[in-house]
Amino acid sequence: MITLLYDGSFDGLLTAVFEVFEYRYKDVEIVSNGRFHQENIFAEIHEVITQSDKAERVLKKLEQNIEKSGIHELLKVYLSEDSELEQLILSAIRQSIQHPDKNILQNYADTDILKISKICKSVSRERHRMTAFVRFEKMQDGVFFAKIDPDFDVLPLIRKHFKDRYQDQKWMIYDLRRNYGILYDLENCEFFYPEEKLDLHKYQQKFHDEEQNYQTLWQRYFTKTNIVERKNLKLHVQHVPKRYWKYLTEKW
């Protein structure tokens, strides 16, 4: 068994996959630095140095076989932070190289492919929910700020949605769990990585004067648009799982 250690990036992972083929390794596992605990002292370690040209070549090959949409699915598996993600992506790429004429991602009867399809569904669901459940709060400096805490690392997947939608206001979405965010300043829309966690305690005091009013209006609207005679909390919780409530203005 050979263990390939990579830096945790998507490019790094693809470089590792490239080297599996390059060195004709058969029995391998790919592990990211951050999650590596050496248990088997006899394991043979191969350190992968991320090389964008190797990653690029894997992507190019993949694009021929499973198209851009297929690569996007593998990216979702990567962003799922699933403990099996490396093994699944390697398995899919191996199958794809073996059957270049077919889109192997549609072979749902295969265990690994089915897992990939399930993970993609979960990640897509979370992505969709993050386009829905983000709540901006207007700050004194006019920036609309939102904090999120998704189960999967979906920020890269929602950047375009918000960039397209909110072009005439400054905004910021910050992932509390992973400590990074997106910032749009009317011109650029980039990721930012603060050195320390943002201090959220003082932040409510920095609300724009009108912010509290609109929050109240929204809460009143939410209450009044409900039809009491049709109350169905089970359905409600199914649609808005409780773990999101703490960031929803209407669930104050």
Next chain:
Amino acid sequence: MNFERLKEKLEILADAAKYDVSCSSSGGTRKNKKGALGDSSVSGICHTYTEDGRCVSLLKILLTNHCIYDCAYCVSRSSNDIKRAGFTVEEVVDLTINFYRRNYIEGLFLSSGIFKNADTTMERLVRVAKKLRLEENFNGYIHLKSIPGASDELMQEAALYADRLSINLEIPTESGLKLLAPEKNRQDMLSPMKYIQNGIAQYKDEKKIFRKVPKFAPAGQSTQMIVGATNENDLQIIKVADHFYKNFSLKRVYYSGYVPVLEDKRLPSLTTAVPMLRENRLYQSDWLMRFYGFKAEEILDPNMPYLDLEVDPKLSWALRHLHQFPVNLQTADYQMILRIPGIGVKTAQKIVQARRFQILNMDHLKKLGAAVNRAKYFIDFNAGNAYLRYLTDKNFRNLLVGGSSSKFHNQFSQQLSLF
């Protein structure tokens, strides 16, 4: 802006608008212009859900609940003693923009009680949409409720600024409408609908020739009917829906189980339960017509004018057509796979894709997401299927009903439980 007064108005006019069923923000695309606000996409987004489980994607309000009509089923009817309020055009625009900027909503759904007359009311609704588009550069979703009897000129303008237009049919049958809303007539509802339908068709023709044609109600038209306020049967309702899909090219027909809120001798009593299960079955039938290739006549026929409350309409159809089963998963065409109870559109598509790679078995089917507890009786695999022996059983129906329990069963049972 007087915040306290605005809050009060919002409470009154959201409360009055909540019985309108439509909340979808889908069906049309509108791209954001550079440096402007908002866009909308085909799939739409539900931003939250009320405690009754309905999605909230739009700010759904009435412009005013002052109304000259006295329709029996409507809380805003003129003879009902309630607080009245009205928004100014500026207030609606301000609420929409500020809710949208905070990502609470996909856009606006604006309806209104009818004050003065149809055209005055419609003109005011159009003015809101126009201000949002032209002055605020807003490209989010706008759904306007057309006012029955509004003039063609106003409908034309409405379609230029709104994404979707709708007119409530209110009651499925004309006789029912006459009984509960004597001042309204079907014709006033149909002619604006016809006008928009023609406009959309014309837009599509022109679009083929010219690249730039102003959008015309890009998300199409929808309507809704109240179910259970009068004594129409399900067959009549489905036929009406089918008629409007075919002859008016409607995007959606909504069904609204009647919530008894008013005492009136023409209406079911205030203690009547909301017909949730019936409403659910109607939506299932609607799906069968729109996505599963079923014809209205297949779902119900004159000998059986009500939907089966015990089993869903697709299973009900299958039970009446057992001779068409079992269906071989490896060879059947997509349309027939869609008709297998327990298999939905997504699963059917996956089956058709996956069977090219290998021969499918029951285990695969389960993993692909089919409701195997129902589907297993209707499917033949290349290797055979032991469950098929039940298909000819006299008690087959009971076996199926017993084997699956509806999640609605207790909650929305038509019968009140005694204890």
